[in-house]
Amino acid sequence: MGILLNNAPYDNDPWVHYLNQYLPDIPVFVYPDVPDVKAVKYAATWDHPAGDFERYPNLRAILHLGAGMDLIDAQPTLPDVPIVRLVDPEVGLDMAQFALYWTLHFQRNFEQYRTLARDSRWDRLDYINSKRYNVAVVGLGLIGTQIAQTIASNRFKVLGWSRRSQILEGVTNLNGEDGLKRALEHADVVINCLPLNDNTHHFFDSEKLAWLKQGANIINISRGGVFDDTALIDGLNNGRIGAAALDVFAVEPLPEDHVYWQMPNVFVTPHMSGATYARSACRTLADNIERLEAGEDPFPIYIPKSKQS
Template sequence: MRMTTIALLSQSYDMSHLVASIRRAAPEFDVVMHDDPRAAHAEVAACWDPPRGAMARMPNLRLIHSIAAGVDNILSDPALPALPLCRVVDPQHARGMSEFVTWGVLHFHRRLDRVLVNQARGHWERFDQAHPAMCTVGVMGLGEIGSRVANDLQRLGFTVRGWARRPRPLPGIELFEGAGALQAFLEGTDVLVCLLPLTGETRGILNARTFALLKPGAKLIHVGRGEHLVTADLTDALASGRLGGAIADVFPVEPLPVDDALWNVPNLIVTPHMASVASSETIGLQVAQNVQRLLRGEPLHNVVDVRRGY
């Protein structure tokens, strides 16, 4: 009987380190890279930004598995087969994201953005220390990760508000629900944090209109999905002072090209999609366990609702 084959598919990311991780979790599986001839006959595709149309040419495919929490780069394939799609949910992912966002909020709240500018000029200036309650942080997206971020910031004393399609109850945090409440949510926000899933409604949501509704000089921390961001609008908002600063960790094209103008935009920190990354062992274990469940006919874990996009 032929071994079950898992093919690792990506057109932009080196997934070779996952071969050993999946094999350690399930030695009974054959794990191959996309350019291996055996990949064409694989039953499972483990993916990040897979080549468009590749999975439609795999006749034995039974399961598609993202190697991350996001699946938008898989769903964008117009030829995607109608098969179960799962994602990785790392129990430490929310903690890592909260650490990154907390750093970003403190970076702006304690005026470290201005300190770095002054350092480059050799200019000594001490800033008043404001109470965190005077800073309103608006979190877009209140799933497991967004809720953790909002709660952690509130515990630090920041005034926190959240916006989502259907927000879950979060004691002490002002909630705004649905598209009709977006304007009111933005108008009171000093630091905007994007943690939304990518859907038809949220694609391009970080645009000129959104930035114009924020308090003048507000800050942006973008750790959602690259396609949320209209990069030209971000550049214009920073240049005009409508936004006083931004941290962007995700971009429409990744890796960000070396000649991209965003690298040199004043008041913008570019980070390389590092806010929170699942470990190779976690990815390998969750992919292997779902393949085992598939073969046993058991319900899969972390199945994506393709209609909703997450």
């Protein structure tokens, strides 16, 4: 029995170290150095070559090394085994703190203060108290839920939208198109937490961005393709959108000649809102492998696009 590891294009060494620490009796094979394909029982992978999973006849589960599942959905074929998302509490905390930072940045006018400081100006700016500052969190999966609850716990007025009705304490829960329109019309900040799939590609198009209140701000921490870049740029240029903190993009790394780099009301970060830590992530992987070895279900299981009815 062994674990196939492929964290491409990132470093595998820390993952090998912690998997060996948490599961000392299970060998780890770093792709493509797999001495015996029959020995692979679990695959812990990120951007894995298309079709390679089919090579391992004794594979029992695919443990994806991230919360976003677009790379899994891009696989042309997948074996009939459980596919497990990586839900690392430390990553969720990082992403919630990232979202909270930018919410505070916009609410308290910190960018305007930076501009004033350059001119040595001692001016105080009015701002909206957090209890009246509306933050719309769009997408209430595991990460979106943690973000909504974190921001609500800091006394912001949080509007949480999902396709299906949910109940989160301290959050105004909305669903359906009418609920989305209400959330966007009232939001001072919109935080996108939707996954990227066929239903959410360019979800935020010109029609939905036109629902925003004048000067609303955007925080995108899920996937760049959820926004129509042309519509987002238009909104930023015409003032419908005040500013955008963008951590994810349709093409990554963001090309050097992309207009986002030059826009004064766009804040670019290099997909770092929730770094994956090998130490804590491998603990989660080990827990799921131990569940499988005990005949229990891993958590959370993901149904890929190719297998959705």
